[in-house]
Amino acid sequence: MQGPDVTDAANQGVPDPSASAIVIAPIDLRHVDSFGDCLAEVARERKYLAIVDGFSLEQNAAWVAADRSLGNPFHVALDGDRVVGWCEVRRDPLPGRGHGGVLGIGVRAAYRRQGLGRRLMATAIADAWVRGFERIELWVRAPNEAAISLYRKFGFVEEGRRRDAVRLDDGPEDEVLMAIRFVKEPV
Template identity: 40%
Template sequence: MTIEVRQIREEDIESFHAAVGVVAREHRYLALIEAPPIERATAFVRRNIEKGYPQFVAIADREVIGWCNIPPASREVMAHVGDLFMGLLPQWRGQGLGERLLRESLVAADAFGYLRIELGVFADNPSAAALYRKAGFVEEGIKACDFDQWCLPRRGHHGALQGLRRLTPRRWPRSRSGNRGHRASTPRPA
């Protein structure tokens, strides 16, 4: 069977929504209990298409079987940061498809101009954490789960979220003066 990995299209919205729902209802991998309403998912995908944000899908038999999207962080001041979210339907895991989706999405994210990409992965998901580390992500910290709205359904699982980030090393942020950011600290004369 041929699996196509490509940027999402409007025709994929319903299938994408269904795939998110399947993975969300597992209560293991996503910070969701169920898929958002179809109207919200539609608006999300349309915005990603319109703005050119990286959102890749894996397609088999014209159905979305996995996704990786990297929209910008929600606060405008953090527009240089992409927030990565991905998932695969259960029967497609362990076949290298997650790595392929991630790799192609990261290439698109670099081309889009993100300087940093962030994600969270549950501590009881070592396979995903290993995949992200292989792609150059490093751990920034661990957030204890306080059993709020998305931790509650994870009963029986370790309630911690590892914060991971990936920097794009070949680009440095510009300062207000237009100069590239500091690579080394040099004392200035008084």
């Protein structure tokens, strides 16, 4: 099995010089409050996530604690102590599916288009490989062409589509299932 080559995808484009001050780090319990603010901000945009608002501090703390105890890759982008983005790969808990996980990512609007999504994904995918993941999948809304393009740069391919899966402010939207595998196809 060969690991993912995330170097090319992580280095594409020229990030904003201010983005270099942003640190990518494993999430820690001290980040929970700021992570919750970041998650809620992205959710309230109603364009990118499956949720439309954040969770309580207690729910976020339980989420982070569970992911840490399970060894799931979960990284945040930090501008000082402020969480401005995250990327998590949550291992599938179902029997027969533990070799894979689901990727979730979000970046605050003011920090987009600076290479943070690429940096977060490169870090989380490399971490997932080290932790034995063989497959990572994600759901993305079909109109989110920028995200789909980024995922393709990392080697994600479309595996399916849920028609009319989301109905919010912009009317019906499809969701696209994309995945990357770290194993060679059987011969």
